[in-house]
Amino acid sequence: MVASAESSPNPLVDDAFIDLLLFEHVDAVGLTQLPAFAEHSRETFELYLGAVRRFAREELFATYKPMDLEPPTLRDGRVITHASLPHLFRSMVELGVLTATRPESVGGQQLPQVVAALATSYLMAANLSAYGYIGLTHGAAHLIEAYGSDALRETYMRPMYAGEWTGTMALTEPHAGSSLGDVTTRATPTSAGHYLIKGSKIFISGADHTVADNIVHLTLARIEGAPPGSAGISLFAVPKRRLEGQALVPNDVRVSQVIHKIGWRGLPSTALEYGDDGDCHGYLVGEPHRGLRYMFQMMNEARLMVGMNGAATASVAYHEARLYALSRPQGRALGALPSSEVVPIIEHADVRRMLLRQKAIVEGSLAVLATTARYADVAQHGRDDAERERAQALLDLLTPIAKTFPAERGFEANALAVQVLGGYGYTSEYLPESYLRDQRLNSIHEGTTGIQSLDLLGRKLGARGGAGLMALADEVGMTLRAAKAHDVPAGLVQAVSDAAATVSGLVPQLLARGQRGDTQGMLAHSADFLDLLGTFVVGWQWLALYVVAQRSTASGATAREARDEGLRCTAQYYLTTELPRVHLLATLCREAEDSYVKMRPEWFG
Amino acid sequence: MVASAESSPNPLVDDAFIDLLLFEHVDAVGLTQLPAFAEHSRETFELYLGAVRRFAREELFATYKPMDLEPPTLRDGRVITHASLPHLFRSMVELGVLTATRPESVGGQQLPQVVAALATSYLMAANLSAYGYIGLTHGAAHLIEAYGSDALRETYMRPMYAGEWTGTMALTEPHAGSSLGDVTTRATPTSAGHYLIKGSKIFISGADHTVADNIVHLTLARIEGAPPGSAGISLFAVPKRRLEGQALVPNDVRVSQVIHKIGWRGLPSTALEYGDDGDCHGYLVGEPHRGLRYMFQMMNEARLMVGMNGAATASVAYHEARLYALSRPQGRALGALPSSEVVPIIEHADVRRMLLRQKAIVEGSLAVLATTARYADVAQHGRDDAERERAQALLDLLTPIAKTFPAERGFEANALAVQVLGGYGYTSEYLPESYLRDQRLNSIHEGTTGIQSLDLLGRKLGARGGAGLMALADEVGMTLRAAKAHDVPAGLVQAVSDAAATVSGLVPQLLARGQRGDTQGMLAHSADFLDLLGTFVVGWQWLALYVVAQRSTASGATAREARDEGLRCTAQYYLTTELPRVHLLATLCREAEDSYVKMRPEWFG
Secondary structure (H helix, E strand, O other): OOOOOOOOOOOOHHHHHHHHHHHHHHHHHHHHHHHHOOOOOOHHHEEEEHHHHHHHHHHHHHHEEEEEEEEEEEEEOOEOOOOHHHHHHHHHHHHHHHHOOOOHHOOOOOOOOOHHHHHHHHHHHHHHHHHOOOOOOOOHHHHHHHOHHHHHHHHHHHHHHHHOOOEEEEEEOOEEEOOOOOOOOOEOOOHHHHHHEEEEEEEEOOOOOOOOOEEEEEEEEEEOOOOOOOHHHHEEEEOOOOEEOOEEEEEEEEEEEOOOOOOOOOOEEEEEEEEOOOOOOEOOOOOOOOHHHHHHHHHHHHHHHHHHHHHHHHHHHHHHHHHHHHOOOOOOOOOOOOOOOOEHHHHHHHHHHHHHHHHHHHHHHHHHHHHHHHHHHHHHHHOHHHHHHHHHHHHHHHHHHHHHHHHHHHHHHHHHHHOEEEEEEOOOOHHHHHHHHHHHHHOOOOOOHHHHHHHOOOOOOHHHHHHHHHHHHHHHHHHHHHHHHHOHHHHHHHHHHHHHHHHHHHHHHHHHHHHHOOHHHHHHOHHHHHHHHHHHHHHHHHHHHEEEEHHHHHHHHHHHHHHHHHHHHHHHHHHHHHOOOHHHHHHHHOOOOOOHHHHOEEEEE | OOOOOOOOOOOOOHHHHHHHHHHHHHOHHHHOOOOOHOOOHHHHHHHHHHHHHHHHHHHHHHHHHHHHHOOOOOOOOOOOOOOOHHHHHHHHHHOOOOOOOOOOOHHHOOOHHHHHHHHHHHHHHHHHHHHHHHHHHHHHHHHHHHHHHHHHHHHHHHHHOOOOEEEEEOOOOOOOOHHHOOOOOOEEEOOOOEEEEEEEEEEEEOOOOOOOOEEEEEEEEEEEOOOOOOHOOHHHHHEEEEEEEEEEEEOOOOEEOOOEEEEOOOOOOEEEOOOOOOOHHHHHHOOOOOOOHHHHHHOOOOOHHHHHHHHHHHHHHHHHHHHHHHOEEEEOOOOOOOOOOOOEHHHHHHHHHHHHHHHHHHHHHHHHOOOOOHHHHHHHOOOOOOHHHHHHHHHHHHHHHHHHHHHHHHHHHHHHHHHHHHHHOOOOOHHHHHHHHHHHHHHOOOOOOOHHHHHHHHHOOOOOOOOOOHHHHHHHHHHHHHHHOOOOHHHHHHHHHHHHHHHHHHHHHHHHHHOOOOOOHHHHHHHHHHHHHHHHHHHHHHHHHHHHHHHHHHOOOOHHHHHHHHHHHHHHHHHHHHOOOOHHHHHHHHHOOOHHOOOHHHHHH
């Protein structure tokens, strides 16, 4: 009755594209010349990638739908998660996913972030919730690794990196939402060295489950007497069960609610209550009052992971739609007789348009994520200060984009995947609708799109004297020269060059507004500016991918002809269809279009 | 724990805006000068509107969420729908909703479509599924009214218009989808006059339920020996239970599946099997082989109803987001001290941007729907052939836009409503996520966006020698003159005038491609052209609404100051932010950007 969705299995993410990104687009092997990655080689990268791909396809993917259908429940104060999770978690730990990027000194493989991040795309595409437990545990343990005392590292980081316990990031409070400076959870010092924690958190993912024995909540709280706002917030490790001697005892942290999320349904989001009985111990991580700074120093990584989730969620849905369009016969070529043969819907130009737009978004997102992750590797492990600082400036500038573009455009791609399946796409008998729900979170968590845009324009753009944008202009310049040298059509090169000129003309005008005290005027179009810079950066990436295709063709790689043609078509699509929006958005920013600035609350209605 | 969503109840749709649309923007009272509406007046319009509004707010809205949570189930071959439905259906029948626009001769109130359609927006915003039974029954009965024999009208139309039975539209088949010419359900004539029907349909809404005693399926089928394709399809009335003498006996139509839809969850979508036992009687409506033509002649109405659903679904979500933003305190003004007072989030410019975009989409959609429905009234009841034909040309041209703009942009508005609520918006504890799911169907049913775009560019645009577009240019010209006369800022007038010039320059180029046989070339960018024309038409509507505000201010209506300022701001937003996309899209169409035309299936991956 219902047409079969696929003729071949969903690859989740395209292997050949990922290989091309890693080994041609960002030259991940080049990183092995840095001392930190000297033990690695293309072979070790491929070994890790291969193992992760196999697990994602052969085991993890099949568990996605059951978890979407059976979300966690709260029973007698305990959150009951899906029965397949302990095994999946353990398998990922054994594959080394949890500590792939961590140094050998803490038991990790010290892989470059760019390699680990692209491998992670398969896990996220296969089952984002199951991977979520790994991502959260990694993030929490990494905070202790970076800022915690030796005792905290031994007691709490070690079992998390070993996959015995899991971790969470407990930032948001019910009344404060995105406004982290308004956190009111209290920490009262005790003579025993620990603090007593009291307060409420909300939207805490993975804060209880049946996956592991213990959970460490990396919690923002305010030490009594701390200054108001973000300068008075400290970071604490607050375990679900604390270690007393050799025993784990309950630590007065209680799940009061499991929130009914519309996606990510294998991973519970909860409301947490700390210290109802006055017995919740928290252990200060690092110095007092520096908690928000620590969090922000780790934020790049978390935001890149959200961006990767956006790309992965758009990718798996794109492949569902692509396979459906290849195998679903319906309608005929334009002008064909009713008696002529029915064709697969991919033969209809508008279906190809919808697929090409998805491909442009998915692969453009993966490219900008790979590029940004490579800057992160150099920022941390580069040869000298100059190299590290330049990479850090690029990483800081690109992070809001690498988080937001895949989330916002990815949602559009996911909606198109539903559309390709038509009426079937509107049913839960097919997968695309669930990815649409999953994707919707990515423009909200780890800083909403609005917050990202304020971060980009209000903080990152002017930082270090504008070093990020200058370095970006350099990088774009190199790509433009390479494009000319490799016979990329002049119109496409010009489109990127024009967009670059628009960006570099606009930025000083916006920053000047801020410098003369007109913060409102500078930031009013922050969302448009983020959209603009993201559209431009992904355009730059597509030009670079065109160059990759040209190089491949020039080298006579005939086996890659279909892929290279596809890259060229997709680059053309993006650069002619999407990139010109940069100029429209620049006009709005430049002319400070003031409709919603002057709109008063009572004028809505 | 969870912030309260509203300080005041959701109005569903804004009364003052609807009044302004009806009585100023499209001058619905002017229609009462036509003989068909001579019995009506502003008072009768307001009486109907008022009754519908009250019912929508006081009764219907409260039933929405329970129906979303408890979708229909199939039990022993019977579809069990929500227990509140029979009462709701009966109430709407008593309000006259089912026959509001039908002539007095069949028991209707003979209201103009524009009045009935805007009243319907409240019902759809309150509970789209509950209204769905009315809409489907109206559509099915109207087909029999227009094309059926007296006997069919008496036997099947009369009880449907009386609200004793309901109706469905049974077009789609599992293998054929949008390709209606490939319908294979068979109709075999019998000597008794009826036909024996055999075949399968899918995605048939309301095809079984516990709302009424009987259901009449208006079914497309192929009489044996009919020519292939759409020229061989006939229309049949196929009741669930047929009348034999005075008795209703089962008619061998079986629900084989209830489809798990992601929205519209109070209205079952089903798979139907006709004639498993060879005893399914169908009654031919009109002439043989003209079924698809009949359907298409009724399609304008159905498509406007889908557009209205898009506008209504975006409206109710917009008001949820607006009320939340007014009442949710979070964060401070830019640069304010951490100790200063927390403000409602509507004070943040980016939140106002998201609300203003929703308002522009919701009210722009309602305006284009009102304008189009008024053309429908004149097309049917205008004074003379010339007036009727001009209005018909405008109706035909605008229908794909009035269906698609609210569906596509409405989905964007619904996504923004979720975003305004942040983490809360991502939960099913709040309403916006369900409207996002509901909205997703509107770009699929009654002809996907792709189908609408082929209809617009391949059929409507060149019809009657391009009379539709010429009449549209006239109408836009009148608005431009009125805007100048009422001191609308010159830049906004110019923006609409420039867009109009781009449209009238582009269309002949596209049509010329078709005339020289290059149908592919003409239609390759049909989706972009539909987007372009829709963006332009809504821009025209916003300019006209600016004029409405200017007139009001000039007349000294100080009580309306907030509303008029809001209209001006929203018009400015749309005309500076959205309308310029027309030129980008025109470039793609004009230059026949060929990325997805040349993209081959095997190049995806």
